Amino acid sequence: MSTNPAAPPAFHLLAKPTGAICNLDCAYCFYLPKEKLYPGSRFRMTDEMLETYIRRLIEAHRFPEVTIAWQGGEPMLMGLDFFRRSIEIQQNYRRPDMTILNTIQTNGTLINDEWVAFFREHNFLVGISIDGPRERHDVFRRDKKGLPTFDRVIQGLDCLKEHGVEVNALVTIHKANADNPLDVYRFLRDELGIKYIQLIPIVERRNEMDAVSDFSVTAGQYGRFLITIFEEWVRSDVGEIFVNMFDVALANWSGEPVSLCVFSPTCGMTLAMEHNGDMYACDHFVSPDHFLGNISEVPMIEMVASPKQLKFGRDKLDLLPRFCRKCKVRFACHGGCPKDRFIKTPDGEAGLNFLCAGYKAFFKHIDRSMRIMTGLLRENRAPAEIMQMVANEQGQTKTSLGNVGRNDPCPCGSGKKYKQCHGR
Ligand code: SF4
Ligand code: SF4
Numbered sequence: 113m114s115t116n117p118a119a120p121p122a123f124h125l126l127a128k129p130t131g132a133i134c135n136l137d138c139a140y141c142f143y144l145p146k147e148k149l150y151p152g153s154r155f156r157m158t159d160e161m162l163e164t165y166i167r168r169l170i171e172a173h174r175f176p177e178v179t180i181a182w183q184g185g186e187p188m189l190m191g192l193d194f195f196r197r198s199i200e201i202q203q204n205y206r207r208p209d210m211t212i213l214n215t216i217q218t219n220g221t222l223i224n225d226e227w228v229a230f231f232r233e234h235n236f237l238v239g240i241s242i243d244g245p246r247e248r249h250d251v252f253r254r255d256k257k258g259l260p261t262f263d264r265v266i267q268g269l270d271c272l273k274e275h276g277v278e279v280n281a282l283v284t285i286h287k288a289n290a291d292n293p294l295d296v297y298r299f300l301r302d303e304l305g306i307k308y309i310q311l312i313p314i315v316e317r318r319n320e321m322d323a324v325s326d327f328s329v330t331a332g333q334y335g336r337f338l339i340t341i342f343e344e345w346v347r348s349d350v351g352e353i354f355v356n357m358f359d360v361a362l363a364n365w366s367g368e369p370v371s372l373c374v375f376s377p378t379c380g381m382t383l384a385m386e387h388n389g390d391m392y393a394c395d396h397f398v399s400p401d402h403f404l405g406n407i408s409e410v411p412m413i414e415m416v417a418s419p420k421q422l423k424f425g426r427d428k429l430d431l432l433p434r435f436c437r438k439c440k441v442r443f444a445c446h447g448g449c450p451k452d453r454f455i456k457t458p459d460g461e462a463g464l465n466f467l468c469a470g471y472k473a474f475f476k477h478i479d480r481s482m483r484i485m486t487g488l489l490r491e492n493r494a495p496a497e498i499m500q501m502v503a504n505e506q507g508q509t510k511t512s513l514g515n516v517g518r519n520d521p522c523p524c525g526s527g528k529k530y531k532q533c534h535g536r
Contacts, residue, residue: 119417122175124382126183126395127165129194131387134186136219136261139252140314140327142464149398150388156190157387159197164408166201170206172413176209182216183384183395189222192230199234210304215239217282219253221261223268228275239280239310240269242295244289245303251288269304281306286314287326291332293340301353310356311338315452315466319351324466335470339477346481347503351496361475364444365482368487374449380425383416391415393424433461436468441475471492 132147133155147155157165170178180202182195202212216231217239227442231238240266243249250260272279281300283289289296300306313334316325329337338357347357356372363370373379373394384395385407393402402424404415415421428450435457436447447453457464465471482503485495521529 114378115252116414116417118422119172119174119413120381122173122177123416124179124181125169125391125412126181126384127157128183128385129162129187129190129387130185130186131155132185133189134184134219135189135221135255136186137254137256137258137526138219140284140316146512149400150386153388155185155192155387161387161389161408162194162198163201165385166198167205168412170202170205170207170212172416173210176207177211177213179213179215182214184217184219186219187216188218188223188227192227195230202312216368218268219261219265220268221255221264223271225271226277228271228277231272231277232275237280238272238275239282240265240272241282241284242269242300242304243283243286244292244293245299248289248292248296252286254470266304273305279306279309282310282312284312284314285329285334285337287329290329290337293337294344297341297344301349301364307352308354309439311341313467313470317454317466322524329467331467331470332473334467335473338470338474342474342478342481346478347499349487350499351494357474361444361478361482362485362495362519366486375444375446377429377446378425378430379450380421381416383421387439393421396449397424431463433457433463435459435461435464439472441472441479444475445471449536482522 131150131153150202166180169180180198199214202214202491206212214234215237218241220240220242230236243251246260246262249262249265253261253265255261269279281304283296283300299308300309313329315328317323318325330486335491341355342358345353345358360370360372360375364375370376373382380393382394382396383404384392386392386398389407391404391407391412392398392402404410404418407415428447431450431453432442432447436442436445439445445465448467448471451483452466453463454470455464455466483500484498484501488495488497521527
């Protein structure tokens with residue numbers, strides 16, 4: 113164990129056993145170009161490296177819970193025997209007081225009964241990438257032949273559902289689904305029966321200017337997307353459907369630690385490891401500038417607690433532009449992910465998040481609901497009680513509709529004009 117006083121008791125590491133290699137060719141994938149970092153590589157984690165990885169990860173934790181997070185490319189391309197071996201190695205190195213949680217993020221197209229039985233037996237948390245109903249999903253999520261993948265993903269999901277494996281849907285928000293938030297949300301909730309949803313905005317900077325690729329979501333679209341889903345969720349799904357953005361917002365409003373680096377004041381505790389054991393500052397910063405070392409040569413915790421990595425994490429806070437420092441929703445936003453901070457503030461300072469306008473609109477919009485839910489939590493009551501409150505308000509609003517002008521304050525007490533609130 114490390115004696116470095118900066119060494120954290122735990123951290124999160126995404127391991128990519130196939131590097132960037134995937135059986136699909138999604139248009140917006142930021143991993144595929146990373147193949148160029150390792151010319152000539154077979155992009156397969158060796159058995160020796162697998163053992164080193166698990167041993168080093170367990171050694172590096174002073175906390176009794178360790179998460180082994182498999183990510184790609186497509187990690188299932190490693191085959192089931194690789195994952196069986198990983199479980200055996202975990203058993204060999206696990207300390208008696210230690211709980212090990214395995215997670216896997218997959219495109220879902222290779223899932224079959226054998227895989228599902230394995231996931232179930234070893235309690236894997238399975239994340240499936242799906243971008244909504246067929247007509248939204250298939251726009252960008254295609255295979256190497258350019259063929260749509262929706263049916264194959266649904267087949268994998270059905271298989272998981274049949275065996276009772278809970279799924280976390282990872283939904284990227286981009287040009288093809290950003291204007292259809294309710295189609296996406298209701299499809300996941302009602303047709304797929306998914307309870308856990310992660311929303312990830314696609315922002316791909318096209319050049320050193322502030323231009324983004326055609327498939328990127330705009331700040332305005334992202335804000336509207338989140339607000340629209342939030343309005344549905346706060347009326348009917350609190351405590352039933354778990355959307356990462358809303359959970360994290362509630363944690364920030366309540367002053368609790370948050371589980372998502374993007375909305376934390378600093379970062380640097382979510383690192384990435386390539387198939388050959390090379391570690392990088394973050395999955396979004398797999399580049400020579402952010403290379404920390406190889407786990408065969410340097411103890412993992414020394415890289416996590418290295419001055420370079422600590423600076424990387426602190427820069428998120430230290431480089432916040434003045435505009436963010438004065439922002440009323442900074443406590444919830446923290447300037448977002450540094451990878452998206454490439455536009456200028458209204459007074460010309462560099463380093464503002466491309467999604468700022470969307471974040472601001474969303475966080476302002478949910479303020480009142482978040483305060484209510486925080487109050488409920490403080491009184492040891494369930495945040496889900498807000499749904500009844502919203503229903504009551506709506507009832508009252510409806511009965512007094514005749515007296516409310518479009519420019520009058522909304523009777524719900526939001527402080528907004530009626531036309532901008534319940535009268536929309
Ligand atoms: S750079 Fe972005 S994704 Fe990476 S750890 Fe920081 S906030 Fe998280
Ligand atoms: S909403 Fe905009 S100004 Fe406010 S903290 Fe976030 S990125 Fe900065």
